[in-house]
Amino acid sequence: MEIFSHYAFWVLFCIILVGIGIFLFFYFQKQKQQQQVEAALLAREEGVAQKQLLENYLTALRGKDPHFSRISFLDFVKSLYFKFYLFQGEKYFVQLRPFLSDFLLQEELDKIKTGLGHKHVQISIAALHITAIEVNEQRDKVVVEIDAAYTRYQTQPPHLEQDCVTRERWTLERKAKVKSLSADFLQELLCPYCKKTGLFDENGTCTYCETEVIAGEGQWFLADREAIFEAEIKPDVFVNFATAYGLQIPTLVHPQISDQKAKFLARHQLNRWESYWQSYQERIILPYFEQVYEAWRTYEWGNARHLVGDRLYEVSQFWLKSYQKRGVESQLLDPQITKIELAKVEMDAYYEVLTARIFISCFEFVSSLKEQKVLKGSKTKRHHFSEYWTFVRKHGVHANSQKDLAYDIKTCPNCQKNADKMGKNAQCGYCGQKVNLGDYFWVLQNIEQDETYIG
Incomplete structure (x- = not known):
């Protein structure tokens, strides 16, 4: 006992x-x-x-400068960022002379002479945020923080290859007298005078119009760049899930959203925001959500490529390939929207922007490609999280609200044929038109996590 x-x-x-x-x-x-x-x-x-x-x-x-557009300006920064890293280490880096300070240009040219440095491929930009603006009588200055990912490899033996994430701070400047080019001329690095695709000699002279383009005289140029951090993506990143604590953070609503909605209604001759917003959720957000998550699940972007901007597509492709290289895949099954909240309406001379916070429930897990073994997450327990989705279109598209909400997203918005032959660059296989620039309809430009979104 x-x-x-x-x-x-x-x-x-x-x-x-x-x-x-x-x-x-x-x-x-x-x-x-x-x-x-x-x-x-x-x-x-x-x-x-x-x-x-x-x-x-x-x-x-x-x-x-009434024609300054945040969207257009960041398109220009994106183009410059891509060219900067694609040309880095190559003799044709000098073609960027009209868009770089003398110091930055010489710094990169010196690296080419020594043969030291890295090559970058699979460059993708996850986020661009304007963090500071300075306007005075001599110059305009805008500071941008850029979150990006890329694969880099050494130009010298042993030619190590690494997948990296980075955050940089770029300072762009122009002379105070310079005015913004229209949106169509800011998606590529063009000569600000003849508007032709930027091919420049070592002196910065345009090979088309033979005009010498001096940095800051006709366009923005990169005056300075600072690396905030750069880190190699570790293998455990692909099998770790962060706690979705952002759900507990209230939706960040733009403080001037009432005025923004009123301006949107007036521009499109609408009577009630509630009616338009309800239709927008049903005809835009929900169908886009289904198509985009289906593309992520199947790795097939053919039927959704025209719905997303280039930057978002490039980021998704970078991470999909990174998962595959490590023999794993990320799955989100049965995704459902549980709630949608409007966060921001924005309009400028060229674009209209709507940002919504979307609350999502799904089965999320990471599994091995060979054995299909679940490494993290669950096939039986639903995961809850939220994201901020930003939709963009050009001003003047579908001023009639009924036409605005009548577009069938499974067709090309230009030729109305099935969207089953969309190329990687969002060019329709039938009419050959690139259709994801906001010229025809709303485009999903960005998806941002709730804990990092600042409006």
Whole structure:
């Protein structure tokens, strides 16, 4: 009896210890999650305050340059970023002279002479954010933070190859007298005078119009660049899931959204925002959501390529290939939207922008390609998270609200044939037109995580 009592005591003692351990585990997990939420909220408050100040400077910039468009400007930055890394280490890097400061250009040319450096491929930009604007009588200056990923390899033996993520801070400048080019001329690096595709000699002279293009005289140029961080993507990144603590953060709604909605209604001669927004969710957000997640699940972008911007497509392709290189795949099964909240409406001289926070539920997991073994996540327990989806189209497209919401997304918006032959560059296989620039309809330009979105 004493032996039994002694044994029972230790069993009970062990059960109590296990119970305490489980309690402490969940307690500290909750504490950690709460700390993450508080840190994210603090970062957001700082970001929102900075964003409001930035809006004031943006208003001042548009006051002197009414055709300045945030979307168009960032398109230009994206083009310059791609060319900078694609040309890096090559003799034709000098063609970027009209768009670089003398110091940055010489720095890269010196690397070419020594043969030191890296090559970059599979370049993709995840996010671009304007973080500062300065306007004075001599110059305009805009600072942009760029989150990107690429595969790089050494130009010298042993030619190591690495998948990397990076964040850089680029400072772009122009003389105060310079005005913005129209949106169509900012998607590529063009001569600001003849508007032809930028082919320049070593002196910065356009080979078409033979005009010497001096940095900052007719267009923005990169005055300075700073690497905030660069890190190799470790293998465990592909089988780790971060806690979706962003769900606990309230939706960030633009402080001037009431005015923005009123301007949108007036521009399109609409009576009630609620009616338009309800139709927009049903005819735009939901169908896009289904097509995009189906493309991610199947790796087949043919029926969705025309719906997404180039930057978003390139990012998705980078990560899909990175998963495959490591013999794993990421799956999101049965994705469902549980709620949609409007976050922002934006309009400028060329574009209209709608941003919505989408709350999502799905089965999310990472599995091995060979054995189809689940390495992380679950096929039976639903995962809940939210994302901010930003849709863009050019001003003047479908001014009639009924036509706006009548487009069948499974067809080419230009020739109306089935969208089953869309190329990687979003060119229709039937009419040959590139159709994801916002000329015809809404394009999903960006998807941003809830804990990092700052408006």
